[in-house]
Amino acid sequence: MTDSASPPPPPRRLGLTGSIGAGKSTVAALLRARGLTVLDADAQARLATEEPETLERIExxxxxxxxxxxxxxxxxxxxxxxxxxxxAELNAIVHPRVRARMTVLEQQAVADGARWTVQDVPLLFEGGLEASMDAVLVVDAPLDLRVARVMERSQFSREEVLTRDARQTPAAEKRQKADFVIENDAGLPELEAQVDAALQALGIG
Structure with missing residues (x-):
């Protein structure tokens, strides 16, 4: 007999990542709209860098x-x-705190009965986190389009965007490692169709 009081199994993890300007946040919003719990590593990093201990180490x-x-x-x-x-020095300070926060959020999702959580992590591959995911979804777009988006959004120069892009795993490598690639170079209907197809393939949609 099984113990009726045994804890629920952990939710499966869908890793969500993409190069700068690819439109990962848009896809994350679409996943939320479809009822999935999205754990945002960037948001947790911002909170982590408001903690006194973290600020002391950064300073x-x-x-x-x-x-x-x-x-x-x-x-x-x-x-x-x-x-x-x-x-790398900064990441060594911040990333462990972000992972701890993400773990707490995942535990809350378990308590709420989530079968899947979306782990929205810009540096998923750089941090070697793909091994802990059940599937990885990569959002991509042509480089020139990505650069234009970031220049408009963040008022960066082209050189600043390219410098940041060069610090990440190349887009082509991310595509090779992905279970699903979402091409974000057209309109929202096309993007939604690809998201729905990926969820259906995973048995979520």
Whole structure:
């Protein structure tokens, strides 16, 4: 006989990632609209970098980037993204805290009866997290389109966007590692159709 009080099984994980400007946030919104629990690593990173202990470690490693107990994000980005070694140093501070927060959110999803959670992680492959996913969905678009989107959205120069893109796993490699690739180079109806097809293939839709 099975114990009726045994804990529910953990939800399956759908990893969601994509290169800068690919439109991952749009796909995440579509997944939420379809009733899925989306755990946003970027949002958790922002919260983690508001914690006093995290700020103390960042200020020690990157002097002058915390002012009045508040992280100066542009100043930190200017330093960290200019040097891969410094970016790795920052990630070593922030990423464990983000993963801990994501674990808590996943546990809450289990308590709420979620069968799947979407792990929205921009640096999924860079962090070696694909092994812990049941499936990985990669959002992609042509480089020029991605650069134009980020320049318009964030007021970055083309060079700044390309520098950040170069710090990530190449888009072609992400596509090879993906279970599903969502092409975000057309309109919303085409995007929704691809999302629905991926969910149906996973037995979610």
């Amino acid at each position: 020690a490693a990157f002097p002058g980037t915390v002012r009045g107990g508040v992280l100066d994000r542009p100043a930190l980005s200017a330093v960290a993204f200019a040097d891969p070694a410094r970016l």
